[in-house]
Amino acid sequence: MPSSVMPTSRQGDGHLSTTAISAVGLRKSYGEKLVLDGIDLHIPAGSVFALLGPNGAGKTTAVKILSTLIAADAGELHVGGHDVAADPQAVRAAIGVTGQFSAVDGLITGEENMLLMADLHHLCKREGRRVAAELLERFDLVDAAKKPVSTYSGGMKRRLDLAMTLVGSPRIIFLDEPTTGLDPRSRHNMWAIIRGLVSDGVTVFLTTQYLDEADELADRIAVLNDGKIVAEGTAEELKRLVPGGHVRLRFTDPTAYQSAADALREVTRDDQALSLSIPSDGSQRELRSILDWLDSVGVEADELTVHTPDLDDVFFALTSGGNVPHQPQKDAR
Amino acid sequence: MNSLSLAVRDSHTMLRRNLLHAWRYPSATLNLLLTPIMMLLLFVYIFGDVMSAGIAGGGADRSDYIAYIVPGILLMTVGSTVIGAAVYVSMDMTEGLIARFRTMAVYRGSVVVGHVVGSVLQSVASVVLVGAVGVAIGFRSTDATALEWLAAFGLIALFALALTWIAVGMGMASPNPEAASNMAMPLILLPLISSAFIPAGTMPGWFRPIAEYQPFTPAIETLRGLLLGTEIGHNGWLALAWCVGLIALGYRWSTAQFNRDPM
Missing domain, CATH: 3.30.70 (Alpha-Beta Plaits)
Known part of the structure; x- marks a missing residue:
């Protein structure tokens, strides 16, 4: 399949826009345990989508499947216009993934980590050095570049992790709980970095258990609970779902x-x-x-x-296992 | 770029990473050499008088025993070095970095190829180092031709490849690096029940077949024959068969585990 062919869809405002990530009927179970129970997602290119849910809701599993790390049991999945099951290598070429656990090589320096990524993206030596230097600068890691990563703080490791993800200039980025375990300052730094990505036109698929994070960053939010999407919409739409306004x-x-x-x-x-x-x-x-x-x-x-009620109200109302309010409006496709 | 040159390029990148680690942390590799070197010195200088009396039908002296023991110690060095590979593979597989590699458009097997080639190169380097210690205490090859030296190196490299694939499989099967280290212990214990230190013929009759046909003994006897001109007999073919068998087994085992979905 030629990579230039991307499915298109009509947005609510009538603009024709490409779809970065779509999932229809995504299911996955580990043995007896059903982790994802028929998830539908539709994420337009250039937007930030947040998958919000408590621990164990299936967020990470969804990311792992969409980023080709593990296979789904069922579902029609497309990322960057490529079928995830049929052509995972093409999907991999289009995406960047920053997982929940830092995916850095602690035994070598930050700069060597970056050059390793450049080599794996088949950049030539000069280009690799340029990209590495530029990203180390952008992520404020120049001073630490020559030190072994095992000496980095948690926030520095996360920044390096994301910098490594950006080496290949992916158009679609998966961030699995990018700020979990970070102190408030590092968290705000990370938010600024993510906003910067979006202004470059990159599509971001984000998982988080923090409501303010979803509120802060995402164009659309889906609340995942027990393997099902219990609500989806903008932060404002979700807030109108629960009483208290x-x-x-x-x-x-x-x-x-x-x-x-x-x-x-x-x-x-x-x-x-x-x-x-x-x-x-x-x-x-x-x-x-x-x-x-x-x-x-x-x-x-x-x-x-x-x-309006804040997202905390929504989150607790939707994930407490009680009555689930109706969706405000079917999201425009 | 076609897929073969892509595979070669990515594997080369991963090998460089592997060697960079070894270069940065030489103590990790050198620690693994302590056991064979200590065994060598222990058996030659502490147990040497008794041990030498037991070989070549008696009447042998210490220098004869050095000649006898060094080929075994060299292959024990291989066994010891690949334990590092098992630990290293397990470390790699249980950390987040492997997930990153798996979600990149790189040749899938490149991580494993990097480990395997890196481990074989390290094994050969280790054997050269331990061999230097052997030479320093008086080991000399008797009239080995250039071809025999070449064959000896080939045998060591092939044996290293065989044990590495098994070690890689063990590393993948282990939940953590400590478990990998434990699982790989037999690779350094097997030489103790081979013909490395005493001839298999001097062992109790019921045990002799085990000692004679386990992977280390044929390889040791072949190396001895190549370096010292002793009788190789069927051991050459046995060693070759063991190597090929272990490579096939280790390869199948490792790739099956590597291709499984990570949790």
Whole structure:
């Protein structure tokens, strides 16, 4: 199959866009244990996709399968336009993988690790040295380049790991829990690096158990629990899935507060703060109706804020094994 | 680039990595040489008088015993060096780096080829080092021709290849480097029950067949014949058969494990 042929799909906004990763009915079990129970994924090129889930949900297994490390039991899988089962070598040429456990050679130096990658990508000596030097610079590893990797800190190892992944300029990158075990500063550094990748037009498939990370980085998020995708959408769409969202009106004038409280139904009053909470999903329509209501009774609030539940609420609601809310809308294909 | 030159190039890269490790950490390789060198010195200088009385029908002196023991020690060195390969393979397979290699568009077997070729080269280098110790304490080859020297090196390299493939299989089968080291122990213990230190003919009758037909004895007897002009007899063919058999077995075993899906 020529590599230039990529499946295309129509996005919600009508633009024709290529698909970087697609999975239909992905299944995998280890012996009796069903790890992935029919997963469907559709990730447009140039986007960041986060697979979010608790430990043991099957995130790593999904990455291992899509990155050709292990075989799926069933499912139609395409990465970079290549069939994962039929042409794994072509998939490998298109991807870069940074796994959960650091995939660096601790016995040699950071620079030697980079040159090893350059050799394996069949770059010529000069090009290899150039790419290695450039990436070591970009990942702030120049000072440590000549030291054995076994002396690196966790954050440095992760950076080197990702730098090694980038040697072949992959267009699709898998990051399996890229910040697990990192301190807050290293974590933010890693986020900045990942954002940098995206601005280069690379597709990123990310797994994480941190909600803020998915919120921070991903265009779309799928929540994986017990081998099934229980919700999928943008961070905002997911947040609207769970109750707890409200609009808060704050007043400085007690009379205005009183009349607003009388006019609106279903409000929670906070007499001391002179504020009212109205349950709402934060959608435009609901906001307009609240504003219309306030206008009609001639009250003006001093401050209006929309509170959506954060992803933590979503995560716990979706992965606690309780009722799973309906998906807001089928994601546009 | 066609697939063969790709395979050669990737394997070469992996071999360079392997040798770079050996170069950076010479102590790891040298440690493995301690056992054969200590055995050599122990048997020659401490047990030497008793041992020499037992060979060549008595009347042999220490220099005769040095000549007798060195070929066995050289092949024991091979057994000892490849334990390093087992440990190293296990280390590689249980760490994250192997997953990276597997998800790259490189020749799949290149990691294993790198280990195998690296281990054979290290074995030959180790044999040269231990051989130098042997020469230093008085070992001399008697009238070996250039062709016999060549054959001796060929035998050592082939034997190293055979034991390496077995060691690689052991490394793959082990859950961690410690287990690999334990599993590979027989490779250094087998010489003790071969004709390395005493002639198999002096062993108890029931044990003699085991000593005579295990892989080390035919190889030792062949090497002895090549370097010292003793009778090789059927041992040459036996050694060759053992090597080919072990290579085939180790290769099948290793590749089957390597191609299995990692967990």
